[in-house]
Amino acid sequence: MGLPPKATLRPGEFWAVRDCSFELSPGEAIALVGRNGAGKSTLLRLIHGLLKPDAGEVRYAGRAEAIIELGAGFDPVLSGRENIELAAALHRLDRRDAADLVARVIEFSELGDFMDAPVISYSSGMKARLAYSISSNLQPDLLLVDEALAVGDIAFQQKCLSHMKDFVRKGGALVLVSHNAQQIQAVCDRAIYLEHGEAVFDGDVAVAVGKMLKRAPMVSGGPGKQQDGPVRIDSLQLSGPGGRPLMTGEAAEIRMSYTCTEAMDAVCSFSLWTDDQSVCIGSAMDQTPRRLEAGSGVMNATLTSHPLLMGHYQICLSLLHTGSLLPIATFGNPGRGASFEIASDGDRISNLKYWGRQLIRLDVEWH
Known part of the structure; x- marks a missing residue:
C-alpha cells in the first residue's frame, strides 16, 4: 500500500538470514x-x-x-x-x-x-x-x-x-x-x-x-527401575580427568553416588552404550566385592584409556549381589543411562569417522 516496511517482526515471524556477510574470491x-x-x-x-x-x-x-x-x-x-x-x-x-x-x-x-x-x-x-x-x-x-x-x-x-x-x-x-x-x-x-x-x-x-x-543437546539420564532394597544409586557421571571434557584415548573418571540403609558388599558393573541405547559398545565388571557402608557414599573407577570417538554416549551401572551376581541396584538399565560426550579433536579425519558413524579408534602400526 506504499507504506514503508516495519522494522519489527510481526507475531510468528523470524529472520531466515540476518547479518551474514562474507567475501568469496575466484579460485576459492x-x-x-x-x-x-x-x-x-x-x-x-x-x-x-x-x-x-x-x-x-x-x-x-x-x-x-x-x-x-x-x-x-x-x-x-x-x-x-x-x-x-x-x-x-x-x-x-x-x-x-x-x-x-x-x-x-x-x-x-x-x-x-x-x-x-x-x-x-x-x-x-x-x-x-x-x-x-x-x-x-x-x-x-x-x-x-x-x-x-x-x-x-x-x-x-x-x-x-x-x-x-x-x-x-x-x-x-x-x-x-x-x-x-x-x-x-x-x-x-x-x-x-x-x-x-x-x-x-x-x-x-x-x-x-x-x-x-554435533547433535541436539543430550537429555540427562536418571536411575532405571530399581528394586526395593538396601541400596540405591543416586547419581552417575563420567568425565575427563579433573572434570575436563573427554577426549579420545584419554583416561576417564566414573563417579557413582549411592545411599545404603545397611552396610553390605556388592560387585560393580557398568556398560557403555550409543546415545539411543541400540548398541552396547563394551562393559566391565569389578572382580573384587566392595564394601558399602550405611548412609551416603561415593564409588569411583578409572578408565585408563578409552577408544571412543567424538560423539554422544551413555553409561549404565549396576550393583550386583556378590553370590548370585543378580542386580540389587541399577542406574539407567533399563531406561536412559547417564549421558556423556566425547569432544572433537577438530581435524578432518575425526569428522569423517564421526560422519561415518564409527564408534571407536583403532591403534594400528603400519608397515
Whole structure:
C-alpha cells in the first residue's frame, strides 16, 4: 500500500538470514553448514537472486549457475536433450555452442538413451545428474550447489567432486551446501557455520564441520527401575580427568553416588552404550566385592584409556549381589543411562569417522 516496511517482526515471524556477510574470491570454495533450518538454502537463494534481501546487498562479477532445488528449471514434458537445448537458448548460445553443450552434457551425465525420454520419467538421481551436468558445463564464474548430490549414486558423486575441485583450481568460485562431511572437506578449505540465520563461525572447514556434526543437546539420564532394597544409586557421571571434557584415548573418571540403609558388599558393573541405547559398545565388571557402608557414599573407577570417538554416549551401572551376581541396584538399565560426550579433536579425519558413524579408534602400526 506504499507504506514503508516495519522494522519489527510481526507475531510468528523470524529472520531466515540476518547479518551474514562474507567475501568469496575466484579460485576459492566455501561451504555453508549448519542444522536444517539454519538458513543455508535461503542464503544460497539470496546469492543467486531468487530472493531479494530486506537489507544489505549481494554483489558478484561474472555469471552464476545454481543447483538449488532438484528438477527446478526443467520442463517435465520435454526430454533431457530438449531441456539442454532450452537451457542453451535461455543463455543465448548460438547453434554451434548449443550443439557443443548438448554433447558435453550427454557425456558428463552418462544418461545415454534416457536423454530422449521425458524428464517426468526420470528418477531423483537422474534429475541430479542432468541438473549438475547442465549447470557445470555452462562454464559459470560462480557455481552454487545445494544438496544436489545427495540423491546421486556414489560413482557420480565422486565425478562431481572431482569436477568441483577442478573448477575451483581453474579459477572458479564455489558455494557448497551439504551435510556430507566427506564432500565438504574434500572440496572446501573454508566454511561458514549458520545458526538461526546468523553466521556464528567463519573459518577452517574442519572446525565448522565439527560444529555441524554435533547433535541436539543430550537429555540427562536418571536411575532405571530399581528394586526395593538396601541400596540405591543416586547419581552417575563420567568425565575427563579433573572434570575436563573427554577426549579420545584419554583416561576417564566414573563417579557413582549411592545411599545404603545397611552396610553390605556388592560387585560393580557398568556398560557403555550409543546415545539411543541400540548398541552396547563394551562393559566391565569389578572382580573384587566392595564394601558399602550405611548412609551416603561415593564409588569411583578409572578408565585408563578409552577408544571412543567424538560423539554422544551413555553409561549404565549396576550393583550386583556378590553370590548370585543378580542386580540389587541399577542406574539407567533399563531406561536412559547417564549421558556423556566425547569432544572433537577438530581435524578432518575425526569428522569423517564421526560422519561415518564409527564408534571407536583403532591403534594400528603400519608397515
